Amino acid sequence: MEKIYIFGHKNPDTDSITSSLVMANLETKLGNNVEACRLGNINKETEFVLNYLGIEAPKLIEDVEDGANVILVDHASNLESVPNLDNANILKVVDHHKLGLSTSYPVYYRAEPVGCTQTVMYKLYKDAGIEIDKKIATLMVSAIISDTLLFKSPTCTDEDLKIAKELAKIAEIDIQTYGMDMLKAGTDLSSFSIEEILKLDAKEAMFKEIKAVINQVNTASIEEVMKMKSELENGIEKVINDKKLDVFILLITDIINSNSQVIALGEKVSLVEKAFNVKLENNTALLKGVVSRKKQVIPVLTENA
């Protein structure tokens, strides 16, 4: 059988990278010829996880050929996938995001409105009757911790928590200690240039006619990141010009206190003010209790566009 390429979204986070590895493990055990891939650089948080386990990152790819067999994990949207997705043959989708794909053929599709793709992946292992080993469990629980910010995000469901606890047992980790170490590793921005920070977890999205990028950076101290504010603003202006954006939204998310400082620039910053009912001062405002881009940001931007 021809090889199947498995990948998560562009600007991959821990869920996208680990889902690609975990799905590759499951598909291999089901007898399929697959390769775990990624569509971008590994972030510091994911690097922590891979180093902890001593395993390699998935293969970096930029696109797939016409007719290539692919499995999408942790995304279901053309904007976040390979450029040639429309000409690929999508075999499966395992996801926890909104729906946004069209095909001319039926696809195996497994998604649930839960905090993390791995919570769905866990069920695929159960259904297939395949055991989850220690390494795989560690990858899975890491992604649940990452996506739910240690179960503090409103995206976190009871199922995420329950499955994370089961996986932590198999992984033999203390979920709080390991989780906080992992999240903190992800807040280390010291090795990145401003340009790199602005791409780290950036997602492009259209809100009606408004072309936006929403970038999220986790931190243990908003104050620390805000020391770079004017450099970040200069960098954002450049991205807006290059990508012809209507608005660039940078969320600086405090993983300890569960708030986000937003920096927004562009002609349509009014969308941010309207969506969150805040007034931006010097391009910035504190969004109290906002930690989830998916659940607390994208929907209100969509509604208010």
Place this chain on the structure above:
Amino acid sequence: MEKIYIFGHKNPDTDSITSSLVMANLETKLGNNVEACRLGNINKETEFVLNYLGIEAPKLIEDVEDGANVILVDHASNLESVPNLDNANILKVVDHHKLGLSTSYPVYYRAEPVGCTQTVMYKLYKDAGIEIDKKIATLMVSAIISDTLLFKSPTCTDEDLKIAKELAKIAEIDIQTYGMDMLKAGTDLSSFSIEEILKLDAKEAMFKEIKAVINQVNTASIEEVMKMKSELENGIEKVINDKKLDVFILLITDIINSNSQVIALGEKVSLVEKAFNVKLENNTALLKGVVSRKKQVIPVLTENA
């Protein structure tokens, strides 16, 4: 909790009607407040099934209100659903068709490239640990027989067959006898006007810029249906004018010998000729071995548009 409306596609077939009833049974057992609905009239084949079991058809609805909670079964496309789908709150999708929905929020989505929605439904029961009773099993196996033309359609997978056999046991039916009786009941066109026949199992679709309707009518004798050819053609011309179609494709499918006679009218009949590599004579041609709209018709029309 607010009521959840469950429905299949417009011009419902046996799979859409039974999936709505079966999903309502499962959701009720899971403690949810649901109502099985349908978006159109019951066809003769489905009538046979409901009469056999002595049960009522789902409630006929034409649309849902803004914000209504809905579960879609056997379809995942706006064109085939309620007009107000974009303003509804889609909770779940259980399907076996191509992907075609966009949302701004995550959705429980369960689809597989199998012959019938019920093959996926069967797994939902297994996952939930809920027993399938005799009535539900009869509804489910009826839909698998219907969608796969008694396992002869190329859409039929090994899983459809295996699960249908298990369900037939619970349903206490002889699958061949019951199946052929059911399919034959569906070929009875005697009570329908030409206008009704042309709407019975009609699906609207866009192939690039080409607006098409593809209608399928099952028969035990193509010759019998072709006696109405000129009346059908007159009716088709009217539909083309009313709906401003570029092409109307009527498939008259011989369920005994597994062929389809196609009647095609409209400015873009060349699409049919190109897709099937046939020459229409007097608007018609025999498509040898073609029985599945989904697997043997839609994809080649998409490819050749």
